[in-house]
Amino acid sequence: MYTYALKGTIAYTPEREHFLIRENTYLVCENGKVAGTYDKLPPHLAGIEVHDFGNAFIIPGMCDIHVHASQSPFQGIGQNIENGKWNTWFDRYAFPDEAKFRDPAYAKAAYTDFVKKLQTTPTTRVCAYATSDIEATHILMDILNEYGFAGYVGNVSMDRNCNPELLRSTEETLHETRIWLEKCKNGVGAVYPIITPRYFPTCTEVSLAGLGKLAQEFQVPVQSHLSESRDEIAWVKSIDPTLAYYAQAYERHGLLNGIPCSIMAHCVFSSKAEQEALKRNHVLVAHCPQSNLNSSGMTAPVLQYLDEGIEVGLGTDVGGGNTLNLFKTIFEAVLSTKIDRANGMAEQKKRILSLPGAFYLATKGGGILWKSGSFEKDYCFDAVVIDDSRIKDRNQRTVYERLERIISLSDDRDIVRKYINGREVYRKGA
DSSP: OEEEEEEEEEEEEEEEEEEEEEEEEEEEETTTTEEEEEEEOOOOTTTOOOOOOOOEEEEEOOOEEEEEGGGGGTOOOOOOOOSOOOTHHHIIIIIIHHHHSSSSHHHHHHHHHHHHHHHTSSSSEEEEEEOOOOHHHHHHHHHHHHTOEEEEOOOEEEESOOOOOOOOOOOHHHHHHHHHHHHHHHBBTTTEOBEEEEGGGGHHHHHHHHHHHHHHHHHOOOEEEEEEOHHHHHHHHHHHHTTTTTTTTHHHHTTTSSOEEEEEOSSSSOHHHHHHHHHHHHHTTEEEHHHHHHHSSSSHHHHHHHHOEEEEEEOOOOTTBBBOHHHHHHHHHHHHHHSSSSSOGGGGGGGOHHHHHHHHHIIGGGGTTOOOOOOOOTTOEEEEEEGGGGOOOOOOHHHHHHHHHHHOOOOGGEEEEEEEEEEEEEEEEE
C-alpha cells in the first residue's frame, strides 16, 4: 500500500452533533489508514500522488450494520400483506427465498447481484445475514471480498420455529458453526465471521448456550434481533415466562458481549431493564428506521439511547427495508424522530435527531466495530467521492446545504469513486 491523497470538499463528523466541512482539502492515505487532512500538503508529503476531484464531496464510507443479503432478491415487495399474523411475511417471502440459497449457483448469482447494488451506494462496511447454509455463506463472503468490501457475515442459526428447508438440528447448528468458524476465523480478505442466532424464537436454549461459548472461544462478535414488535416480545414471553426482559435470553448465554461487541437490531420496545442490559454489555444497537415503521409502525427511541450512553449505528434491514442507500436511511432516521412516541407530548419537549447526528450514526457510529467512518488520524481509510452537479440548482448554496441535498436526493448516479482500507474498489464508468 502506498501514500496518496484525495483532494476535494471533505465532510465528516468527528463529534456527533457537528459536521466538519473543509473545501479544497487534502485527505491523505498511508498504508490503508487516514494519515491526516491538510489545507496544504506539508513538505514530508510533497510529491505524493494526488487525485483532485475539484468541488466534489469526499465523505467517509458508511457502515450498514444490519442487512439481510439473502433477502435482497425480494427487496421492495412484501410490505402490503394485510394479515394479522406476525409471521406471515416470513412464511410468504423470507423463509422461501432464503431456502433457494441451498443451490450454490443461485447463491452465487443472487449474492453477486446484491454486492453489485451495494457497490454504487455510500456503504463500505456491512454486518450481513446470509442463510443457514454454510456453503452459501462462504459464497457471500467470497463475493464481498472480491468487490473489496469489509465487514462481517453471519451464518444464520435456527433450530426451531422456521421453514423446514432452513431448519437445522441443535447438533447440526453447533457443529456446522464450529466448522465454519474454523475455516474463516482469520477472515476472507477483510470479511470476517459473526455469530448469528436469528432471534430467540428460532433458537433453543441449548443452541444459544453453544453459540455463546463459540463466540467466546473464537473471539468473534454476535448479531441478532431484539424487541422489534410487541407481538414478537409476547411470543418470547410465551416461550419462556421466566425472562425479566427479552435481551436476558441472550445475556445469560454470553451473547450480548461478543468481541468487539454484539449488534442487536431494532430495539424498538426495549424496557428500562433491557436498556440497562444493552449499556452494561456495550451492545451496539442497529437502528433501522424504515423497517421499524414497516414492521411495528413505531420508531426506536434512539435519542434516549444516545442520552443513556448506548452506542447506535444504522442499518437498512433489506428486505424489511427497501433501500440499500444509507443516505435514505439517514433521512429516515431524522424523520422518524419527528414522530411522537406518545400522544400529548408537550411541544417544548419534542426533540429530533440532527442531520450531523444521523450522519454520525451511519459512519462513525456503526464504525466503532472497525475504527472506521471518520477522517481522523489512524482511522480506516474508507472514502466515497460524490459529484452533486446532477442535483444542484441555479442558486449559490452553502456547502452544508449541498451536503444536505446529497443526503436527501443523491443516488448511484452520483457516486464517483469508492475506497476501502485505502484501496480503490469502484470507479464510475470503469
